[in-house]
Amino acid sequence: MSSSTAPVDDLYAGLNERQRAELDRRCDHHPPADLATVEQHGRWRGAIKVLMAEAMRSLPPGRESSLVLTALDDALMYGNAAIARPPMPGGRPAGH
Numbered sequence: 799m800s801s802s803t804a805p806v807d808d809l810y811a812g813l814n815e816r817q818r819a820e821l822d823r824r825c826d827h828h829p830p831a832d833l834a835t836v837e838q839h840g841r842w843r844g845a846i847k848v849l850m851a852e853a854m855r856s857l858p859p860g861r862e863s864s865l866v867l868t869a870l871d872d873a874l875m876y877g878n879a880a881i882a883r884p885p886m887p888g889g890r891p892a893g894h
Contacts (some may be wrong), residue, residue: 820886828882838881846874 810818830836850870857863 816887823883823886828884830882835881839878842877842881843874846870846877 810821813821830839850867853863853866853870857866
């Protein structure tokens with residue numbers, strides 16, 4: 799069995815506590831803690847949707863326009879991850 803398909807029992811083998819915590823922070827499901835978090839996700843999705851609609855309306859079809867939409871997909875995903883995941887220990891304060 800390759801290391802990428804290691805059994806879950808071996809998942810943390812060779813990782814220090816910081817690495818284990820970071821693995822969990824990045825990969826575990828982080829359900830919204832409260833209604834404010836749900837609303838924050840909605841605001842972020844709405845902001846990206848406005849930009850995507852404008853890109854679809856105003857940019858000519860082509861590779862570059864497709865890349866703009868892909869970049870906005872990425873921004874949507876990373877923004878939602880930033881909202882959902884617990885902060886990184888020692889990371890920058892929120893809003894900075």
